[in-house]
Amino acid sequence: MLILECPYCGVKAEETELHAGGEAHLKRFGPGSSDDEFHDYLFMRENPKGVHFERWRHVNGCGKWFHAARCTTTLEVFGTYTAQTSAPPQEIRDAITAKRPGWSWREFE
Amino acid sequence: MKRYSAFAVAREALRYHTGWERAWRNPAPKRQYDVIIVGAGGHGLATAYYLGKNFGITNVAVLEKGWLGGGNTGRNTTIIRSNYLQDPSAAIYEKARSLYEDMSQDLNYNVMFSPRGVIMLAQTEHEVRGYKRTAHANALQGVSTEWIEPARVKELVPIINLAGPRYPVLGGLWQERGGTARHDAVAWGYARACSAMGMDIIQQCEVTGVRSEGGRVIGVDTTKGAIDCDKLGMVVAGNCSHLSQMAGFRLPVESVALQALVSEPIKPCMDVVVMANTVHGYMSQSDKGEMVIGGGTDGFNNYTQRGSFHHIEETVRALIETFPMVSRLKMLRQWGGIVDVTGDRSPIISKTPVQNCFVNAGWGTGGFKAIPGSGWAMAELMATGHSPLAEEFSMMRFKEGKFIDESVAAGVAH
Numbered sequence A: 001m002l003i004l005e006c007p008y009c010g011v012k013a014e015e016t017e018l019h020a021g022g023e024a025h026l027k028r029f030g031p032g033s034s035d036d037e038f039h040d041y042l043f044m045r046e047n048p049k050g051v052h053f054e055r056w057r058h059v060n061g062c063g064k065w066f067h068a069a070r071c072t073t074t075l076e077v078f079g080t081y082t083a084q085t086s087a088p089p090q091e092i093r094d095a096i097t098a099k100r101p102g103w104s105w106r107e108f109e
Numbered sequence B: 001m002k003r004y005s006a007f008a009v010a011r012e013a014l015r016y017h018t019g020w021e022r023a024w025r026n027p028a029p030k031r032q033y034d035v036i037i038v039g040a041g042g043h044g045l046a047t048a049y050y051l052g053k054n055f056g057i058t059n060v061a062v063l064e065k066g067w068l069g070g071g072n073t074g075r076n077t078t079i080i081r082s083n084y085l086q087d088p089s090a091a092i093y094e095k096a097r098s099l100y101e102d103m104s105q106d107l108n109y110n111v112m113f114s115p116r117g118v119i120m121l122a123q124t125e126h127e128v129r130g131y132k133r134t135a136h137a138n139a140l141q142g143v144s145t146e147w148i149e150p151a152r153v154k155e156l157v158p159i160i161n162l163a164g165p166r167y168p169v170l171g172g173l174w175q176e177r178g179g180t181a182r183h184d185a186v187a188w189g190y191a192r193a194c195s196a197m198g199m200d201i202i203q204q205c206e207v208t209g210v211r212s213e214g215g216r217v218i219g220v221d222t223t224k225g226a227i228d229c230d231k232l233g234m235v236v237a238g239n240c241s242h243l244s245q246m247a248g249f250r251l252p253v254e255s256v257a258l259q260a261l262v263s264e265p266i267k268p269c270m271d272v273v274v275m276a277n278t279v280h281g282y283m284s285q286s287d288k289g290e291m292v293i294g295g296g297t298d299g300f301n302n303y304t305q306r307g308s309f310h311h312i313e314e315t316v317r318a319l320i321e322t323f324p325m326v327s328r329l330k331m332l333r334q335w336g337g338i339v340d341v342t343g344d345r346s347p348i349i350s351k352t353p354v355q356n357c358f359v360n361a362g363w364g365t366g367g368f369k370a371i372p373g374s375g376w377a378m379a380e381l382m383a384t385g386h387s388p389l390a391e392e393f394s395m396m397r398f399k400e401g402k403f404i405d406e407s408v409a410a411g412v413a414h
Ligand SMILES: Cc1cc2nc3c(=O)[nH]c(=O)nc-3n(C[C@H](O)[C@H](O)[C@H](O)COP(=O)(O)OP(=O)(O)OC[C@H]3O[C@@H](n4cnc5c(N)ncnc54)[C@H](O)[C@@H]3O)c2cc1C
Pocket: B038, B039, B040, B041, B042, B043, B044, B063, B064, B065, B066, B067, B068, B069, B070, B071, B072, B073, B074, B075, B076, B077, B078, B079, B080, B205, B206, B207, B208, B235, B236, B237, B238, B239, B243, B258, B259, B260, B294, B335, B336, B337, B338, B339, B363, B364, B365, B366, B367, B368, B369, B370, B414
């Protein structure tokens, strides 16, 4: 069972307390963007075997959205962090590097 | 290949079953093939089979990282139906369903197709309207299905509780020629037939890279060495994003776990398949007597072939309201598969940005029923560059806004 620590209320919440919200750090494209940008924003998702960044909501707790860094092949959790950022903080990146040297994801921002 | 028959069973019975031969060869890869198919699930094997049968292309290898049929094809709950809403879906699923009708004869392999009938329960007003709409659409598409009232549901499924407090049964969409088949046998039957045509099915051979030159595919790297090909078909379900990344393009797909479970065997109590899409539960009884139960997908990206336990609890809780007898059943086994889900819940059978590289993916939670139709269309696309059945399922449809939205009536589409 997946357990994530909510960065707001500090509760170690198990899955039934949480709601998965999909890929993190999406850049929104709207009017004025190219067809490709809009297509990718709407339909293309990172679907890596390995390190992944996601949005989660502490739905049956404080109700707030936050971020998690997780491995999709081992279900290991590298850490959670607040929603008020468009890229994972350095300590999360370091925690991932410690366990998955050379990891990569798409560009942030 | 020696043919299977009643006579062969009798002959072998007389000589202690010493005369059965291997169902398929176990060859080492050659240097080069006309066509390489990655993934020996149902869809990959069916693609290879129809390449040979319909187009005479037999210099074909099917590469499988594990064992054939060990992916979702061997993990699903085997529901077969074709009463989808949209025209392109109805066309390909009905093609598949009709091919299932005589698949055992065609492959000379008993796939145990059992057209026992499938009911999709309507348990909300929304579903009632949705399924009536589907029944009308199916009438226009020439797909046989009908809307039935609760009394008829009860007649078909005596163990059902129509008056559930949360989700009463308001009727159902009934497809009399829907049903189930033996999932392993579908993979094995196609594999045997492919092998007999001279194709190589190479197990424990993982594709680790896709090689191309000037935008055109020329071969693959595998754990058994590099292999060249003129055309490549990637048919790897939950691993399709991984494969497409090797080829240098992306797919609009996410991979999540879907689970199923079976009970202890009990006496025959339900001879149709029942699906309850509102509560995410569906059930049928296997020939061995086990109740085969499936539910909804987990919510997050996952490649582990293990799902979360609470989803099993949710599925069973939902089923107990509609089938009170389930509460007395002991469950024997539970497992998961990694399903490939697209934005509109419809599959992709498509050319790709890499020339001569084709993709068949996105069948998600409901592709077992589609295996023969999908293989038929994919083979046609790969052999001729064009397939009427596959046309609407291009990966370009997302950019063009031409979705095939099957999630409108029900979020699940098993
Ligand atoms: C629990 C569950 C219940 C389901 N219930 C139903 C149902 O009732 N009805 C229905 O119609 N559908 C159902 N489905 C969906 C159905 O199982 C799938 O859509 C279908 O089996 C997909 O077949 P496939 O051949 O595309 O994929 P798979 O059978 O998964 O085959 C893909 C193969 O590719 C191989 N592979 C992956 N990567 C590589 C690589 N790099 N190199 C070589 N080989 C590779 C894998 O090992 C695998 O064997 C269910 C699925 C699950 C998980």
